[in-house]
Amino acid sequence: MxxxxxxxxxxxxxxxxxxxxxxxxxxxxxxxxxxxxxxxxxxxxxxxxxxxxxxxxxxYSKPTFGLSSTLVAGKRVPVTESVVWRRPFCKLLHFRREFGDAAGAPQPKLLIVAPMSGHHATLLRGTVEAFLPFYDVYITDWVDARQMPMSAGGFDLDDYIDYLIEICATLSKQNDGVPLHTIGVCQPAVPLLAAVALMESANNPHVPASMALMGGPIDTRRSPTKVNLLAQERGSHWFRRNCISTVPFGYHGAGREVYPGFLQLAGFMAMNIDRHVNAHMDLFTHLVEGDGDSAEKHREFYDEYLSVMDLTGEFYLQTVDTVFVRHALPKGEMTHRGARVDPSSIHRVALMTVEGENDDISGAGQTLAAHDLCANVPAHMKADYLQERVGHYGVFNGSRFRNQIVPRILDFHAMGRPQVRSLSLVNRL
Missing domain, CATH: 1.10.287 (Helix Hairpins)
Structure with missing residues (x-):
C-alpha cells in the first residue's frame, strides 16, 4: 500500500x-x-x-448487541451479556438467559464463531437472536487490531485456530453433560474445520458435538466469485504490497501492520455500488416523505454495515495465502504450527453445510466441499442445505434465515441427520 x-x-x-x-x-x-x-x-x-x-x-463506532430478552417456550426471559473468556485479540461473550426458579433442563450450548473479516461480531446480532430461544449462546468477539498495542504481540491464522481449540475445551470442561454445537459463519469455516480436525487428530476429549459451516470458503476453486478470482490473479505478494498499512499515532495500536477496515468496506461497497447508491437515494426519499419506519430500517442496517475494524496484517496475509491463493485445505497442504491439518481424521463431530444460492462472496459449492474432505464422518452425521434466493448476508440473517435455515439446523442438532437436502440440488451429498 x-x-x-x-x-x-x-x-x-x-x-x-x-x-x-x-x-x-x-x-x-x-x-x-x-x-x-x-x-x-x-x-x-x-x-x-x-x-x-x-x-x-x-x-461509525462499534455497535452493541442490545439483546435484553428472548422468548423461550412462549415466555419472555431476560438476557444478560457477559465476558466469560478473554485473550488479547478475542473476548467470548455469553448471552445468559435468566430463568430464575422456572429453569428447566439445561439446553445445549451453541458457539457462534463470528468472522474476523472487517466487521464486528454484532453483524451477527440477528443470528444470535434467532438461536437464543433454543440454546445457551456464546459468540467470539474479535478485537479491533488498531486498538491493540504492539506489546500484545502478533495474531495470525495459527493463533486464531488455537483460540478456537481453547474455547471449545473451556466450554466442554464445564462438565454439565450438555452438548456443545458450533457454527462458523463465512471466514471462520476454514479455521473451525481446522481446529476440529486438529482436536480429532490429538484424540482431544473436548471436541464439539457438531459444526455447521455457513457460507464459508472451504474450496474457492468451486464456483469462484470475483473475490476468489482477484486473489488467484494477483497472488499473495500483491496483497502484501497493496493492502497492508501501518496504524498511525493516536491509536493504541500505533505502529502495528494491519489490513484496514476502511479498505475492506470500500471493497464490499464497490462490489454492489449501485445497490448502495440506490439505498441512500431511497433514504432521502423516505425522509422527505416522512416514512419513518423505512428510514429507521436503513439506519439500523448501515449503522452496522459501515462500522468496521482492522485486522492484523499477518492474519490477513496468511488467510489470503492459505485459503484463496494456495487452496491449502482442500489440497491437503494446510498446516498449523508445522502439523498437517487432516479433515479426514474427523469422525466424532457431525457436519452440516449451509449455502446461499446467490452468494457472491462464497459461491455455491465452496462450503459443500467440506463433506468430501471429512470423508470419515458417518453419513448419518452429515447434512447439507442450499437456501434459494439469498445472497451472502441472507445465509445468516433475514427472514429466510429465521424461517428456513434455523429450523433445519435445529433438526440437525436434534436428530443427527434430518431430511434437509438442498432445495434445488437434490443430490449434492
Missing part, C-alpha cells in the same frame, strides 16, 4: 469536521418546531440533505 495511506484517510476524516459542525447546527435549526420552513417541502428536502451528509461523513 502506498505510504501514509492510513494517515491520509485520517486527515480526510478530520477535514470534514468543520463542515460537520456547521451541518449539525443547521440540522438543529431545520428540525426545530419553531421553524416554519421545516413544515414545507423545501425544508424537508434540506433536513434530508443534512442527515444524508452527516451519515456519509460519520465515523
Amino acid at each position: 502506498p505510504p501514509f495511506t492510513y494517515e491520509l484517510h485520517e486527515i480526510s476524516h478530520f477535514a470534514f469536521a468543520p463542515a460537520r459542525a456547521m451541518w449539525d447546527i443547521a440540522q438543529l435549526w431545520l428540525k426545530s418546531p419553531a421553524n416554519l420552513l421545516s413544515y414545507t417541502h423545501v425544508g424537508k428536502n434540506m433536513v434530508a440533505s443534512v442527515e444524508l451528509f452527516e451519515r456519509l461523513t460519520r465515523r
Whole structure:
C-alpha cells in the first residue's frame, strides 16, 4: 500500500469536521418546531440533505448487541451479556438467559464463531437472536487490531485456530453433560474445520458435538466469485504490497501492520455500488416523505454495515495465502504450527453445510466441499442445505434465515441427520 495511506484517510476524516459542525447546527435549526420552513417541502428536502451528509461523513463506532430478552417456550426471559473468556485479540461473550426458579433442563450450548473479516461480531446480532430461544449462546468477539498495542504481540491464522481449540475445551470442561454445537459463519469455516480436525487428530476429549459451516470458503476453486478470482490473479505478494498499512499515532495500536477496515468496506461497497447508491437515494426519499419506519430500517442496517475494524496484517496475509491463493485445505497442504491439518481424521463431530444460492462472496459449492474432505464422518452425521434466493448476508440473517435455515439446523442438532437436502440440488451429498 502506498505510504501514509492510513494517515491520509485520517486527515480526510478530520477535514470534514468543520463542515460537520456547521451541518449539525443547521440540522438543529431545520428540525426545530419553531421553524416554519421545516413544515414545507423545501425544508424537508434540506433536513434530508443534512442527515444524508452527516451519515456519509460519520465515523461509525462499534455497535452493541442490545439483546435484553428472548422468548423461550412462549415466555419472555431476560438476557444478560457477559465476558466469560478473554485473550488479547478475542473476548467470548455469553448471552445468559435468566430463568430464575422456572429453569428447566439445561439446553445445549451453541458457539457462534463470528468472522474476523472487517466487521464486528454484532453483524451477527440477528443470528444470535434467532438461536437464543433454543440454546445457551456464546459468540467470539474479535478485537479491533488498531486498538491493540504492539506489546500484545502478533495474531495470525495459527493463533486464531488455537483460540478456537481453547474455547471449545473451556466450554466442554464445564462438565454439565450438555452438548456443545458450533457454527462458523463465512471466514471462520476454514479455521473451525481446522481446529476440529486438529482436536480429532490429538484424540482431544473436548471436541464439539457438531459444526455447521455457513457460507464459508472451504474450496474457492468451486464456483469462484470475483473475490476468489482477484486473489488467484494477483497472488499473495500483491496483497502484501497493496493492502497492508501501518496504524498511525493516536491509536493504541500505533505502529502495528494491519489490513484496514476502511479498505475492506470500500471493497464490499464497490462490489454492489449501485445497490448502495440506490439505498441512500431511497433514504432521502423516505425522509422527505416522512416514512419513518423505512428510514429507521436503513439506519439500523448501515449503522452496522459501515462500522468496521482492522485486522492484523499477518492474519490477513496468511488467510489470503492459505485459503484463496494456495487452496491449502482442500489440497491437503494446510498446516498449523508445522502439523498437517487432516479433515479426514474427523469422525466424532457431525457436519452440516449451509449455502446461499446467490452468494457472491462464497459461491455455491465452496462450503459443500467440506463433506468430501471429512470423508470419515458417518453419513448419518452429515447434512447439507442450499437456501434459494439469498445472497451472502441472507445465509445468516433475514427472514429466510429465521424461517428456513434455523429450523433445519435445529433438526440437525436434534436428530443427527434430518431430511434437509438442498432445495434445488437434490443430490449434492
